[in-house]
Amino acid sequence: EAQVTQNPRYLITVTGKKLTVTCSQNMNHEYMSWYRQDPGLGLRQIYYSMNVEVTDKGDVPEGYKVSRKEKRNFPLILESPSPNQTSLYFCASSGGSVTLSEIISTQYFGPGTRLTVL
Amino acid sequence: GQQLNQSPQSMFIQEGEDVSMNCTSSSIFNTWLWYKQEPGEGPVLLIALYKAGELTSNGRLTAQFGITRKDSFLNISASIPSDVGIYFCAGLGGSNYKLTFGKGTLLTVNP
Numbered sequence A: 001e002a003q004v005t006q007n008p009r010y011l012i013t014v015t016g017k018k019l020t021v022t023c024s025q026n027m028n029h030e031y032m033s034w035y036r037q038d039p040g041l042g043l044r045q046i047y048y049s050m051n052v053e054v055t056d057k058g059d060v061p062e063g064y065k066v067s068r069k070e071k072r073n074f075p076l077i078l079e080s081p082s083p084n085q086t087s088l089y090f091c092a093s094s095g096g097s098v099t100l101s102e103i104i105s106t107q108y109f110g111p112g113t114r115l116t117v118l
Numbered sequence B: 001g002q003q004l005n006q007s008p009q010s011m012f013i014q015e016g017e018d019v020s021m022n023c024t025s026s027s028i029f030n031t032w033l034w035y036k037q038e039p040g041e042g043p044v045l046l047i048a049l050y051k052a053g054e055l056t057s058n059g060r061l062t063a064q065f066g067i068t069r070k071d072s073f074l075n076i077s078a079s080i081p082s083d084v085g086i087y088f089c090a091g092l093g094g095s096n097y098k099l100t101f102g103k104g105t106l107l108t109v110n111p
Helices: A100-105
Strands: A004-007 A010-013 A019-025 A031-038 A042-051 A054-057 A076-078 A087-094 A113-117 B005-007 B010-014 B019-024 B031-037 B044-049 B055-058 B061-065 B071-076 B085-093 B098-101 B105-110
Touching: A004 A087, A010 A019, A019 A031, A019 A087, A019 A113, A042 B085, A042 B098, A087 A100, A100 B031, A100 B044, A100 B085, B010 B019, B019 B085, B031 B061, B031 B071, B044 B055, B044 B061, B044 B071, B071 B085
Parallel strands: A010 A113, B010 B105
Antiparallel strands: A004 A019, A019 A076, A031 A042, A031 A087, A042 A054, A087 A113, B005 B019, B019 B071, B031 B044, B031 B085, B055 B061, B061 B071, B085 B098, B085 B105
16 A cells, blocks of 8 residues: 555654654655644645755744655654744645656645653 | 735634635735644645636635735635634745745634
């Protein structure tokens, strides 16, 4: 089954304790992305990756790191989490289309990770 | 950065009614997208629009890419209870290939 998986689905942590949210896709997609969703703000892109070893900042990258060592995995790293990073996080992937616009447009979203930083 | 203004923020309708929501921007977008998000899940793409003026349907859903490339609307005809959810518009534009999302429209359908 084609899918994007995220782990953990729920996480409560404390300020300053490093954490990693994993994202994996089994569709051989080139493009992967991380978003955060906050009430009244919609989804905002944190980082994206066009392919292995190629990553770039989205709209709200501060406080986050990513890596893309393998095509299927795109972990989100919070080196020193703070309460303002409490949010619902989504990973997405896409690929297999002809144009870059179509690739980015046809993203499959994961089920989300709800993070609370105390 | 680019911003999308999505309206209305929420809608409460009776089953069978038609629904309309829209997004506007001061920036030009090359692609307009409409997503639906149900509780506890990620957004799911409903319709993608790639050309100005394009009108596309997906079942009871119809969306249009505005001629000015600065707006888009989504219509849902004959609503049913399973249409409940949050609907997001999103635009893709410029040279940075980043998606900009609207803040969403919460749709409630009363049976």
